[in-house]
Amino acid sequence: MHELSIAMSIADLALDEASKAKAKRIKEIDIEVGEWAGVDCDALLFSLDAVLKSDAILKDTKVNLIKHPPLMHCNSCNSDFKPSVQYIRQCEKCGAADIQLLHGRELSLKSLIIDD
Numbered sequence: 001m002h003e004l005s006i007a008m009s010i011a012d013l014a015l016d017e018a019s020k021a022k023a024k025r026i027k028e029i030d031i032e033v034g035e036w037a038g039v040d041c042d043a044l045l046f047s048l049d050a051v052l053k054s055d056a057i058l059k060d061t062k063v064n065l066i067k068h069p070p071l072m073h074c075n076s077c078n079s080d081f082k083p084s085v086q087y088i089r090q091c092e093k094c095g096a097a098d099i100q101l102l103h104g105r106e107l108s109l110k111s112l113i114i115d116d
């Protein structure tokens with residue numbers, strides 16, 4: 001259960017932030033997930049539901065999952081493009097190898113709204 005451990009670390013992070021802010025409740029959390037992050041979003045939501053409701057601070061927290069489609073950037077022709085396959089090594093526009101992934105593999109707690 002890969003997603004359960006992710007859900008638990010997200011909850012830990014959220015609780016850390018809540019304690020720093022001395023918050024009694026967290027209203028909402030935004031989680032960014034890239035389509036190539038290797039995460040099953042349904043399983044993640046299911047796990048989060050189970051993890052969050054067992055905690056007093058997190059039990060009414062609304063989860064927003066923000067999904068990012070993959071996006072590549074080519075440093076040679078300076079264009080952004082959506083790759084058609086995952087393990088691409090060349091720009092689909094100019095063929096240069098100097099490319100980087102801008103979005104698609106992220107998995108992070110982006111923000112949270114607390115209630116103090």
Ligand SMILES: [Zn+2]
Pocket residue numbers: 074075076077078079091092093094095096
């Ligand atoms: Zn290019």
